[in-house]
Amino acid sequence: MNPTEPFLPQDKVFTADKKQYGKLELKARARGMRHEPTPAEAKLWEHLRGGQLGVKFRRQHSIDRYIADFTYLSHKLIIELDGNGHSEPDQADYDRGRSALLAELGYRILRFPNEQVLSQIEAILAIIKASL
Template identity: 55%
Template sequence: METPPKLSGPQEHIYTTDPHTWDKRLKAYARENRKAPTPAENLLWQQLRGNKIGAKFRRQHAIDFFIVDFICVAAKLTIELDGEIHAAPENAEYDLGRTFTLTELGYRELRFTN
């Protein structure tokens, strides 16, 4: 598994997944999630957007083959808001694998339930 590119230059131009994966698999999914956030995601985004807390966050951002709810690229910090679907055993197992991969790539994760 390849690691994401190192930070260099303006953060706006950092890509954390390869362009082929982004275009073929993740772009439409991320766009759909941004257009229809859960109430909890919308509430948190209103607090994070526009550097309101002193750090730049993105929402529905691709890392490797995953999309995280929120990310501060400079801090390599992700935030996940989990609804009821994450309680299902198969989804909980997927989330553990996802967290492991993101940790291996150098990201820290904050995970909250809705």
């Protein structure tokens, strides 16, 4: 740690683009997404919350100008769950651009279809554990 930088506890890390944070209403949008998770997000969160995998994940956390479904900040690992809409060409292009920007920031991204999370949660958890 650089002695001239203030110490910020891990759960106080601000990773959003400060110029976009207010303009895009990232805090309010993320809060709304946490309060109304998809069934797949709710199921995965049951297994990630409270350090059940030995690490602390955040859900619906703002990074740059995006909101990641689940994030483990100290390892820069993002888990994204994709519904049917992510297979649409425009959405797939958007996802590729988003992933490229997050990769430039040093993040690794794991993507899983919602159906796989709902039907194969143990396999998903094994992949996540291996990525840690």
